[in-house]
Amino acid sequence: MRTLTQGIRQLLRFAVLEARCCAFAVALVAGIAVSTLLPELPVARYDLLFLYGVGLTLLAWKVGWDTGRDVAVIAGCHAIGLLFELVKVRMGSWSYPEDGLTKFGGVPLYGGFLYAALGSYVCRAWRLFDLRLTGYRPRITAALAAAVYVNFFSHHWLPDARWALAALLLAATAGTWVRFRVGESDHRMPLALSFVLIGFFLWVAENAATYVGAWSYPDQLHGWQPVSLAKFGAWALLVTVTFVLTARHSNRENRTFF
Template sequence: MSRRAFTPVEQRIDAWAHRRLDALSGGGPLRRALVEFAVFALKQAWACIFGAAMLAAIVAARLWYPDDAVVARTDALVVAAVVIQALMLVFRLESGRELWVIVLFHVVGTAMEIFKTDVGSWSYEGDGVLRIAAVPLYTGFMYAAVGSYMVRVFRLFELRFDRYPPLWATAVVAAAIYANFFAHHFLPDARWVLLALVVVLYARCTMHFRNHRTRPWRRMPVLVAFVGVAFFIWIAENVGTAAGAWIYPDQADGWQLVSLSKLVSWLLLMIISVVLVTFVYRPQPPERPALA
């Protein structure tokens, strides 16, 4: 099985991780565990680089961008998002193959944004020209950031899966999840049924990963990973709404914490991203010792 190629920056990160972990091979277990956790955290942070850059741009635009500038704040954010994406490609932080999945999730997210703002689920500032209906074009890049994280984490941790569900079944559930984001405004909300289907589908699936290709494999139930990622997206959402990038109806009179129920929405939306990423990186089983 061919290994997924690192980008040049990821090669340097991986080489640094190897040196640090190898240097502590004779140290105490606690010290080795702390360093391995630090490597894990740094690689996770690097996987989030697109989303972190977008979030930083949103916060900076709220804090320092002039309200009376010739170019509207939302348009400036569109330009910033395009620049971030271009730099990701110029510096070979993403491959052209991965970009197709990211663009597809961008389109999927923007289509949902247009509908959701029209029915009043949330709203954006009304100025700017780089928008479709009430949706500034930078919003699609926020969805693309989730796809960017997914494709990068597959490479950085060389993810493998035990008992991964059939791809056709995951695609059907992902399509149903996407349809429900629209349909629940007119029909009974099926999100809890869909959440149950996700649990049933992935309950037996275990994710295998390692901090470096010379280190032992670690295991984690894939559902735990899904919940963890959804939680951090929810945190980012709180930062984004606090910065006024968009607001929910209950935040119109003043910012307040985004409802924890949004965790379910983000987990379901993330399943769509996971399925799209499997178009680029087909889930592979863990490496097994060669049989005599």
């Protein structure tokens, strides 16, 4: 009975920490949902959401949720996300059908905050869970993450290499463990498993985001449909880019991680 009670307490502690890590993402998606309920305003919804995202970022930094270095990583994720969005929207992978002053190449600037939210989650998780890595190979992992990012563009013109890259990532991260602390206890999991788990929850979040009108896939333009399970695998790969950026940032603060 005592063991069960301790297990439940640990699970609750873990849930609370996860909720704190997801605060930015939850607030962003909630803001998008609320924006669909607003009456017609003189300011376009996409422009309001961009200002809302900037305000959230400044608030998180001001109240200490994110450090100055975290904000730099989050800004990097925002820029990488915008480039990704520009190419994908141009190729017709999805669209932002509404108008806005802060919309360029069919992509509203607020779209980058969806990737910034992932950066915020990883930065906070690193700090709140006291993440440490063992057996991590930063150079090969970073090179493969870069190749994953490029492949999301190049597969429109060249053969899709995602499965080969996934296999290479599994090989490169074999023996790499993420150690994390919940309360007084240390736990660990394979790095590759953490990518899969984060990818799954990002797929769930993507379903919620498209449902409230953050963006629309071609099959959702005439009514919402669940996001394809193939996107689950895509997110599990794409999260490696954010991870590498955050790992580099954390390595500068604490070199004992590697």
